[in-house]
Amino acid sequence: MDDEVMTPLSPDECWEMLREEEFARLAFRMVDEVHITPINYAVDHDTLLFRSAGGDKLLAVAMGSEVALEIDRFDEDHARSVVVRGSARILDEHEEHRAENLPLRPWVGTVKYNVVEITPRVVTGRAFRLSRPWLHMTLHE
């Protein structure tokens, strides 16, 4: 690996970016399949919360599977990505108030939501410097 191209982010940098963003992608297993879906999340202390209207996401959580969540930022020449791996569970009704004061957007309008909590086990982040080699390749065309 070339350290000038990829540098790891510190845990503090990872959590700062997690607090700043609101959209992530959640990856989870359904039996032998891997699924990925966008979610709107919010940091609540040292956990992440999101609302689920049911379906695949919720089923996977109900089955107690491990999940992975990714956020990222790109511009022309740089990228940063933070990945959280951990366990997910549906909050009990008496815990759902934890989501009430967080900026969580519903993805679906009118249905009843469950609130899912992700407890991170591993949080890693990387910053990349991107190159665009095809800009140079045009010299040979």
Add this chain to the structure above:
Amino acid sequence: MDDEVMTPLSPDECWEMLREEEFARLAFRMVDEVHITPINYAVDHDTLLFRSAGGDKLLAVAMGSEVALEIDRFDEDHARSVVVRGSARILDEHEEHRAENLPLRPWVGTVKYNVVEITPRVVTGRAFRLSRPWLHMTLHE
């Protein structure tokens, strides 16, 4: 589900967005774990190609696992997301030329790359209209 909040994208719309974007998140299994990582990809006919410098991504492909890839776009009030699920394989040396004329950015500088091909089995897309209920909640504070 409320159709006014979430609408499916047509296959053509999904492929159009896949051709327009260049960054995605790849989810894959490693034994019992789910991993997710950002990649730079390009569409090559009806497949997706990306370069891998080795490590987890490549190992997963070498093990023949199914993968899921997601791209998305957000603004204040709308989101769209396309998910590709399918199989991945490392291209043989005599096939690697397929990547040469595609705008694939390397994520790591100087190492030898492998080219990975994803053959989509399922391509789905959704458009969401986002609401921000906490803007209204402030009335009660």
